Amino acid sequence: xxxxxxxxxxxxxxxxxxxxxxxxxxxxxxxxxxxxxxxxxxxxxxxxxxxxxxxxxxxxxxxxxxxxxxxxxxxxxxxxxxxxxxxxxxxxxxxxxxxxxxxxxxxxxxxxxxxxxxxxxxxxxxxxxxxxxxxxxxxxxxxxxxxxxxxxxxxxxxxxxxxxxxxxxxxxxxxxxxxxxxxxxxxxxxxxxxxxxxxxxxxxxxxxxxxxxxxxxxxxxxxxxxxxxxxxxxxxxxxxxxxxxxxxxxxxxxxxxxxxxxxxxxxxxxxxxxxxxxxxxxxxxxxxxxxxxxxxxxxxxxxxxxxxxxxxxxxxxxxxxxxxxxxxxxxxxxxxxxxxxxxxxxxxxxxxxx
Amino acid sequence: xxxxxxxxxxxxxxxxxxxxxxxxxxxxxxxxxxxxxxxxxxxxxxxxxxxxxxxxxxxxxxxxxxxxxxxxxxxxxxxxxxxxxxxxxxxxxxxxxxxxxxxxxxxxxxxxxxxxxxxxxxxxxxxxxxxxxxxxxxxxxxxxxxxxxxxxxxxxxxxxxxxxxxxxxxxxxxxxxxxxxxxxxxxxxxxxxxxxxxxxxxxxxxxxxxxxxxxxxxxxxxxxxxxxxxxxxxxxxxxxxxxxxxxxxxxxxxxxxxxxxxxxxxxxxxxxxxxxxxxxxxxxxxxxxxxxxxxxxxxxxxxxxxxxxxxxxxxxxxxxxxxxxxxxxxxxxxxxxxxxxxxxxxxxxxxxxxxxxxxxxxxxxxxxxxxxxxxxxxxxxxxxxxxxxxxxxxxxxxxxxxxxxxxxxxxxxxxxxxxxxxxxxxxxxxxxxxxxxxxxxxxxxxxxxxxxxxxxxxxxxxxxxxxxxxxxxxxxxxxxxxxxxxxxxxxxxxxxxxxxxxxxxxxxxxxxx
Numbered sequence: 001x002x003x004x005x006x007x008x009x010x011x012x013x014x015x016x017x018x019x020x021x022x023x024x025x026x027x028x029x030x031x032x033x034x035x036x037x038x039x040x041x042x043x044x045x046x047x048x049x050x051x052x053x054x055x056x057x058x059x060x061x062x063x064x065x066x067x068x069x070x071x072x073x074x075x076x077x078x079x080x081x082x083x084x085x086x087x088x089x090x091x092x093x094x095x096x097x098x099x100x101x102x103x104x105x106x107x108x109x110x111x112x113x114x115x116x117x118x119x120x121x122x123x124x125x126x127x128x129x130x131x132x133x134x135x136x137x138x139x140x141x142x143x144x145x146x147x148x149x150x151x152x153x154x155x156x157x158x159x160x161x162x163x164x165x166x167x168x169x170x171x172x173x174x175x176x177x178x179x180x181x182x183x184x185x186x187x188x189x190x191x192x193x194x195x196x197x198x199x200x201x202x203x204x205x206x207x208x209x210x211x212x213x214x215x216x217x218x219x220x221x222x223x224x225x226x227x228x229x230x231x232x233x234x235x236x237x238x239x240x241x242x243x244x245x246x247x248x249x250x251x252x253x254x255x256x257x258x259x260x261x262x263x264x265x266x267x268x269x270x271x272x273x274x275x276x277x278x279x280x281x282x283x284x285x286x287x288x289x290x291x292x293x294x295x296x297x298x299x300x301x302x303x304x305x306x307x308x309x310x311x312x313x314x315x316x317x318x319x320x321x322x323x324x325x326x327x328x329x330x331x332x333x334x335x336x337x338x339x340x341x342x343x344x345x346x347x348x349x350x351x352x353x354x
Numbered sequence: 355x356x357x358x359x360x361x362x363x364x365x366x367x368x369x370x371x372x373x374x375x376x377x378x379x380x381x382x383x384x385x386x387x388x389x390x391x392x393x394x395x396x397x398x399x400x401x402x403x404x405x406x407x408x409x410x411x412x413x414x415x416x417x418x419x420x421x422x423x424x425x426x427x428x429x430x431x432x433x434x435x436x437x438x439x440x441x442x443x444x445x446x447x448x449x450x451x452x453x454x455x456x457x458x459x460x461x462x463x464x465x466x467x468x469x470x471x472x473x474x475x476x477x478x479x480x481x482x483x484x485x486x487x488x489x490x491x492x493x494x495x496x497x498x499x500x501x502x503x504x505x506x507x508x509x510x511x512x513x514x515x516x517x518x519x520x521x522x523x524x525x526x527x528x529x530x531x532x533x534x535x536x537x538x539x540x541x542x543x544x545x546x547x548x549x550x551x552x553x554x555x556x557x558x559x560x561x562x563x564x565x566x567x568x569x570x571x572x573x574x575x576x577x578x579x580x581x582x583x584x585x586x587x588x589x590x591x592x593x594x595x596x597x598x599x600x601x602x603x604x605x606x607x608x609x610x611x612x613x614x615x616x617x618x619x620x621x622x623x624x625x626x627x628x629x630x631x632x633x634x635x636x637x638x639x640x641x642x643x644x645x646x647x648x649x650x651x652x653x654x655x656x657x658x659x660x661x662x663x664x665x666x667x668x669x670x671x672x673x674x675x676x677x678x679x680x681x682x683x684x685x686x687x688x689x690x691x692x693x694x695x696x697x698x699x700x701x702x703x704x705x706x707x708x709x710x711x712x713x714x715x716x717x718x719x720x721x722x723x724x725x726x727x728x729x730x731x732x733x734x735x736x737x738x739x740x741x742x743x744x745x746x747x748x749x750x751x752x753x754x755x756x757x758x759x760x761x762x763x764x765x766x767x768x769x770x771x772x773x774x775x776x777x778x779x780x781x782x783x784x785x786x787x788x789x790x791x792x793x794x795x796x797x798x799x800x801x802x803x804x805x806x807x808x809x810x811x812x813x814x815x816x817x818x819x820x821x822x823x824x825x826x827x828x829x830x831x832x833x834x835x836x837x838x839x840x841x842x843x844x845x846x847x848x849x850x851x852x853x854x855x856x857x858x859x860x861x862x863x864x865x866x867x
């Protein structure tokens with residue numbers, strides 16, 4: 001896999017596609033973030049991508065993300081002034097200048113949002129992230145495992161309202177920030193988990209940006225065969241080829257829960273499987289056999305076009321290829337499984353590594 | 355009640371005469387450069403076959419590709435400006451983002467952002483400022499924009515700011531031509547705004563087209579209303595096409611699928627439409643085409659009006675065959691089939707020749723050529739169709755495959771294990787689809803479900819709105835049917851916000867003009 005060193009409009013397209021794949025069906029469409037970045041790149045230099053090792057231990061790295069409903073972002077775009085304000089709020093809180101931007105979630109819409117900030121401020125972006133995929137809650141990052149706190153955190157909306165958080169745990173940050181997001185109209189821009197390069201070096205999931213760039217290019221080049229190449233190159237497993245037979249959704253507590261029933265086609269004819277999702281696909285089962293569970297990635301591709309498919313796009317009759325990808329090893333400790341494993345999402349299933 | 359359905363295609367213009375459910379007659383005529391004389395020829399031939407006079411016809415329904423062609427060819431596009439009601443939000447993605455540059459240039463695309471718009475719960479982002487709207491309009495007019503499109507954040511939740519801006523402009527400058535995004539697209543600001551822009555830039559052409567069709571109607575002594583067909587298989591009055599031409603964009607495949615379902619009397623089926631160069635495969639449910647997902651790209655612009663989910667591929671009656679490889683298409687002799695194909699005395703080996711040689715059908719003027727590996731080639735053609743049909747299927751249920759279009763004679767009697775039906779008049783399915791079009795109403799909204807409003811009441815509320823819309827468009831209230839309901843919770847947000855979509859259809863209420 002080739003390391004990406006600079007991001008312009010062209011390779012941002014690949015990053016957006018790869019980001020949608022690592023979204024594991026959730027995290028929103030990276031397209032909006034891509035358009036936002038493109039608009040800035042019209043008049044700005046391509047974004048430099050750096051390795052965290054190139055920074056001195058005491059330098060400050062700021063993750064930038066969007067929080068709230070991606071569907072809202074499809075309708076109400078940010079003003080564009082959020083990022084400069086966010087960074088200056090954080091610099092004030094940290095009493096330090098920022099050296100680089102970080103992507104906290106390399107899956108879904110948040111795979112492209114940090115590029116908006118980096119392009120706008122002319123800052124480099126670190127090649128890596130803190131999830132290696134998309135997760136629904138803000139404490140679900142590798143930094144939490146390292147004892148790094150989400151706060152000081154800053155949040156800002158399209159109208160220019162800003163807020164900062166100082167909390168006792170990352171779970172509390174999630175709770176309070178989610179509540180404020182609603183008042184801000186359903187989506188807000190945030191900067192959280194400010195880290196020194198020293199801490200970042202320890203807990204970063206490295207090269208995720210290069211990875212999604214690579215995945216995006218594979219999808220562009222091989223369309224409906226991409227899943228085969230990705231399974232081979234990323235040590236994943238082709239779990240199923242199927243048509244969606246049934247989709248059930250229930251909403252509440254901020255997250256949609258759903259079940260997709262799949263009926264095998266092609267090599268899988270005569271077999272059936274079930275996917276559980278809550279924004280992201282979390283569990284794949286064939287009968288009583290677990291095929292894959294969170295934190296491993298369950299990624300769906302449209303069998304006709306090869307494009308990544310989201311949980312929101314699940315509809316009767318859609319033909320899909322289901323790919324299981326191993327999560328970053330950092331997610332496989334007991335502590336990590338408590339944070340992001342099937343039990344956390346209230347499924348009575350043991351995590352079984354792919 | 356007698357209706358005429360017309361389909362203007364790239365190669366042929368088809369017309370049929372129908373009396374309620376009965377097929378009285380139909381004809382094909384080559385599409386002419388001026389379009390209208392081809393339409394006139396087809397209608398006359400169809401009336402002749404149906405032994406019907408124009409005075410007895412109660413509705414004239416036209417499906418045409420005029421408008422999509424104008425965008426693809428960048429032809430006759432009006433200078434268009436957009437006012438987006440969004441500030442302080444919205445600046446991070448400006449209008450025309452991700453458009454082909456030359457398309458923006460060829461329509462002199464300009465824009466202004468102004469204060470206003472709504473949050474998803476219907477509260478205001480900020481107040482609309484009358485002065486700001488007037489200034490924005492002046493700016494756009496200074497830049498030469500003749501057509502104005504207006505978009506507003508969450509206009510699908512509350513459309514009143516777009517309407518207010520419309521009223522302000524009409525009050526100050528009554529002759530301004532305006533397209534509102536809320537009338538055109540669903541959720542997704544950029545896609546809806548894009549659809550409104552495309553609509554605006556097509557309006558002068560739409561007026562020209564509708565007027566010329568109206569002239570033809572009078573010339574041919576039809577004393578009845580004229581309609582056009584919409585992308586979703588329903589119809590729209592000609593006066594409404596002048597305002598909303600974009601809604602007729604993709605009516606071709608829709609009409610053919612609707613016609614196929616009607617002719618075969620199968621409400622749930624797969625439809626394979628084999629033309630001269632390409633084949634379209636889609637699915638009908640309850641007589642209507644299954645719609646594509648949220649966004650559709652038209653002429654490289656992302657939009658979100660509803661369009662049928664169709665797989666197109668390069669197999670048609672005129673597909674050129676390479677015996678050596680062997681391979682089929684995608685090059686085709688197209689509308690020159692009747693003089694280039696071997697069975698018509700020409701010298702190009704086409705898919706039609708192979709089908710005749712293999713014994714699938716008998717067409718042409720001369721004997722079929724000898725082809726040694728005809729079995730391999732026909733197998734290859736069958737494979738191409740089978741693969742696409744398998745992909746278009748949405749259930750293992752044994753629904754039939756309806757074969758329509760001139761090239762459908764080449765198809766086998768079984769595809770992917772499903773029975774193939776070739777209904778009578780299947781070469782005129784497009785025009786039949788136009789003739790049987792109904793009236794629709796579609797509404798899409800985010801609604802908060804709480805103690806005061808449960809899910810069912812919310813869906814009912816949206817259904818009532820959709821019904822009202824259809825009745826306003828002249829649907830007979832007694833015939834309204836709910837065609838599709840979907841509700842989707844908004845993810846990553848507490849509370850139960852549902853995105854509800856409802857489409858209803860009803861029969862056209864007929865009145866003489």
